[in-house]
Amino acid sequence: xxxxxxxxxxxxxxxxxxxxxxxxxxxxxxxxxxxxxxxxxxxxxxxxxxxxxxxxxxxxxxxxxxxxxxxxxxxxxxxxxxxxxxxxxxxxxxxxxxxxxxxxxxxxxxxxxxxxxxxxxxxxxxxxxxxxxxxxxxxxxxxxxxxxxxxxxxxxxxxxxxxxxxxxxxxxxxxxxxxxxxxxxxxxxxxxxxxxxxxxxxxxxxxxxxxxxxxxxxxxxxxx
Numbered sequence: 625x626x627x628x629x630x631x632x633x634x635x636x637x638x639x640x641x642x643x644x645x646x647x648x649x650x651x652x653x654x655x656x657x658x659x660x661x662x663x664x665x666x667x668x669x670x671x672x673x674x675x676x677x678x679x680x681x682x683x684x685x686x687x688x689x690x691x692x693x694x695x696x697x698x699x700x701x702x703x704x705x706x707x708x709x710x711x712x713x714x715x716x717x718x719x720x721x722x723x724x725x726x727x728x729x730x731x732x733x734x735x736x737x738x739x740x741x742x743x744x745x746x747x748x749x750x751x752x753x754x755x756x757x758x759x760x761x762x763x764x765x766x767x768x769x770x771x772x773x774x775x776x777x778x779x780x781x782x783x784x785x786x787x788x789x790x791x792x793x794x795x796x797x798x799x800x801x802x803x804x805x806x807x808x809x810x811x812x813x814x815x816x817x818x819x820x821x822x823x824x825x826x827x828x829x830x831x832x833x834x835x836x837x838x839x840x841x842x843x844x845x846x847x848x
Contacts, residue, residue, distance in 0.1 A: 627845050630657040631716065631742075632688050640664055640679045658848045662714050663717055666704030667695065668669045675704075679711040685843050686740065688716035696726040705734065714738035714842075720746045721758040731765035738767050740842065743774030743802065747784050756787050763791035772819070772834075773800035776809030785822045789837055794830040798838040 635643045640663040647660050662678040664671060664687045675766060678684050687708060695701045708715055717727055717739055731739050741762065747755040762768050770792050775781050789797055799819045801812055816835075823831055843844060 626656065627840065627848075628657040629685075629839065629843050629845075630660040630662040632661055634663060637663070637665070640674055640830040644681050644684060646680055647733060648683070651683060657681045657683075658845050659843050661686045661688050663688060665689065665706075666691075666702075667701040668704075668836060671704040672707060674688045674749050675707050675711050675713070675739040677698040683848060684713070686716050686738075687790055688718065691723070691726075694726070696723070702733075703732075705730070705737070709736045714740060714741055716740045717754070718742040718746075721751070721755045721757065724762050727768075728765060729730070730767050731762065734791045735765075735767050737767065738842070739765075739787065744770060744784060744788055746774065747778055749777075749779055752780060752787075755784075756791070759788070759791055761794040763796075766796075768792075769796040769798070769838070771798055771800040773802040774806065776802075781818060782822050785819065788822075789834075794826070794833050795838065796844065797834060799834055800839075812816050 630647055632640075632643060635646075636681065644660060644662045647657065660681070660683055662681075662684045664678060666672045666687075667691055668674075675687070678687065691701065715737055727739065727741070733785065734777060737770055745755060745759050770788060772785055775784060777785055799816065802814060803812055806815060817836075823834060826834075
C-alpha cells in the first residue's frame, strides 16, 4: 500500500489553514497524501483557533514550527505548545544544533507531546562533533524521534546516519527524502540507495522499521 506524509511548505504564513484545505481537496481527488503535518505559529494570538482548525482535518497528525533561538523557552510560545497534546497533535521541530538544548528541555517539560526532529538536527561537516554532543541529550528523551533527511550538504553522510542510529536506536528513527528540496542535490533513488547501503548490515527487522514501520506508527497511518 502506498503511503505518504505531506509536510507543510509555508505556502502563505498569513493563511496556515488554507494550505490544509488545499491538501484536503487533493486527497479527495486522489486519496494521497495519506496524512499531513500542518503549520501554526504557537506564539500568535490566534494559535488556539488555528490549531482547532487544523485538527478538524482527520488526516493532520502534527504541527511544524521553526522556532527562533530562545523561543522554545518563552512562556508565551510554550503556552501554544501546551495546546498540541489535547488536540492529539505532535510537534515537528526544525532547528540547528545550537537550539537542541532548548529542544531537550522542551521534551522533558512536556513528556506527553511527541517531538519529531527534522533533517537530523541539521548537521554541518565542520561541526559534527558538536552536533553529536548536542543531539545526545535530546536522544535520551523517549518522546523524541528523528527523521534522517536533509543531508544534501553533508559529505560524511555515513558518519551522520550511524551516529544518529547509535543515539536514537532503530525504533525512534526513520529515513525521509525531504523532496523536492533535496532534488537540488541528488535524485530520490540516489538518496535512498545511499541509506540502503549504509544500513545493509542491519537486521531485516531494523531496516524495515527505518524505511517503513516507524513512519507508519509515528504518523499513525495504519488505518488512514
